Amino acid sequence: MENAPIAKAEGLRERKRRETLRRIAEIGLRMFVERGYEATTLEAVAAAAGISARTFFHYFKTKDEILQFWQGGGGFLEAVRAALRRGSTRPRALRAVRDGLLEVLPRFTTENSVVADRIWYSTESLRAQKQAFFIELEQTVFAALCERWPRKDRRPGLRMTAMLAVGAFRLAIEARRHDRRTRPLTEYVRESFAVLEAQL
């Protein structure tokens, strides 16, 4: 991405670590696709990646972190928050959220993130986590909106906006998941927000 003031040459250690991390993530994801998430044992992933089972846990705290890796590894919430803080004060909060999402999304959308998304919905416990993520996103959005429109009496409205916006986002992801031919997520997001706005 960007080079720090001191473009410190990456040591062998760091490089190997990064490579191993990615290797695990790639092999893991492929195995999840081929055999299913629950049927894929951690030991098997580790073995296929050429490391011991114990070492796996030095790279990922849990099995599902392999999937989180492809979803941006938790950086998404932070990115959305940042985008909302940075974005110009739009007259309508809903638009602000939409634009923030549209701005951030491309950075978190890869070939594999689409594959990973399907797996999230393949297993009950994963589904639950994913949905919990949306709630987190909602809280993040709400908090960001409150910063930008600090008048306390508008909070209930902002709360609603956050709910609606994240809801639209959820519907967009759902729509893409159900499409055979997948278009970029941003398109679904645009459509989803358009439908929502038509209702207001």
Place this chain on the structure above:
Amino acid sequence: MENAPIAKAEGLRERKRRETLRRIAEIGLRMFVERGYEATTLEAVAAAAGISARTFFHYFKTKDEILQFWQGGGGFLEAVRAALRRGSTRPRALRAVRDGLLEVLPRFTTENSVVADRIWYSTESLRAQKQAFFIELEQTVFAALCERWPRKDRRPGLRMTAMLAVGAFRLAIEARRHDRRTRPLTEYVRESFAVLEAQL
């Protein structure tokens, strides 16, 4: 396939089973409160309930089913669906949902359900499940609304209504959880919907 649809005198077997089920649920909940959910081992619950660890799993498929027991054990979604189907056709869908919830809630609110609710939010994995439940509720509500207002062009609006209604419900539960002095959940629901409606 059965003979009498009326209260067939409950056999010893059924009675004992019901008693054991409840005993496990009560002791389990109390232990969760006292020692924390994760710190409470299944073996400990089973021992305290006077059964073997293996037998526990004949009553509850998972540890968290102990908590689900106090939340109505999955019957809530069904009850809401039924209430929405039965309820008079209100002009406003949002009101219909609110009234449906208000009608059903008392049947699922007990002393222990409030306690259980606090535990749901004490642990990450439980929180995720709880939030997944709200999404399920949203889908249930949406489906029920679609039955009642079948015009296809109104669906986006109904989707929104479902989102808003469940959102208000979520906020109500949250509000109660944060209140020291707990009032009946229905009051929080009324308030929450009132705030929402004031925004529309």
Place this chain on the structure above:
DNA sequence: TTGCAAATATGCAGTCGCTGCAATAATATT
């Protein structure tokens, strides 16, 4: 009352995700 089938309880061994600990090997720093 007895006999038998169905339901229930239990022990045991095992899987899987995950953790702590301690020893060892690889890399970085001086």
Place this chain on the structure above:
DNA sequence: AATATTATTGCAGCGACTGCATATTTGCAA
């Protein structure tokens, strides 16, 4: 080259959960 850091690994162990085989209890009928 010596030393400090960090990575890798094996091992032992925990806790939720399952399958299987066995014993016990209960329901029902001859």
